[in-house]
Amino acid sequence: MKNTVIKKYSVKELNAELFTPFTISSGSHKSMTNVLFTLEAAGGVRGYGEAAIATHITGETREKTMKSLRRAGELLAGLDAANYLAALCKLEGALDGNRAALAAAQMAVLDLVCRLQGVSLWKFFGGRAPSLKTDVTVVIGDAATALAFTAKMRKQGFKIFKVKTGADMDEDYRRLAAVKKAAPGCAIYLDANCACTAKGAEAFIKKLAGMGIHPAVLEQPVKKDDIDGLAYLSRKLPMPVCADESAYSLDDVYRLIQKNAVNAVNIKLTKLGFLRAREVWALARAKGIKLMMGQMVESELASCAAAAFAGGLGGFDFIDIDTPFFIKDSGLKGYSFLSKDGVYSLDRAKAGIGVEPRGAKC
Ligand SMILES: [Mg+2]
Incomplete structure (x- = not known):
């Protein structure tokens, strides 16, 4: 054999x-x-x-x-x-x-x-960007926790903070003020995970502007099938509006682009698989749509695979592959090419993804 x-x-x-x-x-x-x-x-x-x-x-x-x-x-x-x-x-x-x-x-x-x-998987996909630096997520919680977390991760070297919003708008303002205070001058991404209406999201962004907070991207502000809401916000807001939950297939992305509903798409291997993710990448690149590489809660294995895909193909504007920093010990080894400030040095991965279980057996 x-x-x-x-x-x-x-x-x-x-x-x-x-x-x-x-x-x-x-x-x-x-x-x-x-x-x-x-x-x-x-x-x-x-x-x-x-x-x-x-x-x-x-x-x-x-x-x-x-x-x-x-x-x-x-x-x-x-x-x-x-x-x-x-x-x-x-x-x-x-x-x-x-x-x-x-x-x-x-x-x-x-x-x-x-x-x-x-x-390496990075080279397999084209070997274009040798390193990628991820943002880090500020999850839903209270403002004091957001402040302490942001200060800690800023000190560790992170420069982009993706703030999850949409559970409680008053708390969101306090949390965003805390992130701005703990990481002055750093970029902020927002992700509401479908929680708002289009008008509500517009008012939210306006109030943030009054606080001196200007997010670099607004991800999935409205329900996944609210394409008109996404289109409205794309017309009205100064920053790119990014589809995540609304972009679950190549068809979804084609329709979003046809309706001028978004100017960015979040690609996740977990939503699309590798073949379709590459098709979405090609469609978005052809149409001038910005790209985010995202993930679910994933260990270093899937995270490094996502980084290899994004860095290999190139052309990604937003990198959101930070869940290894939330995980205590997943029993994996080999990911020394991911530094503590969130940089994937992909040209240092040897063969494949470069990550494997300790004491692996099949
Ligand atoms: Mg998202």
């Missing part, structure tokens, strides 16, 4: 405690409860993928995702990893209803093929 033929797979829980709950307007992660998908080729080389479970955002459960990944393992067994495009297409057809599983399975195929070829 050729050494590149996929021989074994495994599906395991990937758990980690968080330093602080990752709370947004639509729900909260108290801990990371993801899934690790491992493929092993006949020659013993392994590839790893991670499924990010965010039930309050996607509706996908861990149980369903593990079942889908066992199905993916059966579909992939016996295929030659060298023919990776066929494998990725096969997965896209089979796992369209469970995108977290699709992303993990495609991630493992790509990690495996890159490791077999001895190239």
Whole structure:
């Protein structure tokens, strides 16, 4: 049997405690409860993928995702990893209803093929931007917590703060004032995760301007199907309006662009998988739409894969791949190319994603 033929797979829980709950307007992660998908080729080389479970955002459960990944393992067994495009297409057809599983399975195929070829995933996708610096998220909470967190992360070297808003508008003003105070001169991104009306978001931005706060981007201010609301805000506001929950497929993004509804799109592998994420990237680039690389709550494995994708292709305006800084210990090793101030030095990753479980077995 050729050494590149996929021989074994495994599906395991990937758990980690968080330093602080990752709370947004639509729900909260108290801990990371993801899934690790491992493929092993006949020659013993392994590839790893991670499924990010965010039930309050996607509706996908861990149980369903593990079942889908066992199905993916059966579909992939016996295929030659060298023919990776066929494998990725096969997965896209089979796992369209469970995108977290699709992303993990495609991630493992790509990690495996890159490791077999001895190239990094970053180089595989084009090797364009050798390093990326991520923002850091200020989650929903009180103003005192936002102040202490921002001061700590500013000291650690972060310069862009993505503030989650939309749960309580009065508290949001206090939190944003706290972020401005703790990180003067730093950029602020806003993400309301669907919580506002268009008029409410417009008034919110106006009041912030009066406080001297001018966010660099406004992400998903309104409900995911409120395309008219997004279009209204794109016309009225000075900063780019970015679709996240509204951009779950290539069709979604095509429609948003046709209606001039947004000037930026958040690409997440967990929403799209790798093939479709690249298609969205190409469409956005062709139409002059700005790009954010985002993620769910993900360990260093999926985070470094997202960074390799974004840095490899290039052309991203906003980098939001910061959840490794919320995780205590996910049991992974090899991500020394991610520095404590949030810089992914992608040209230092050796083969594949460059991250693997400690004491890995398949
Ligand atoms: Mg978002």
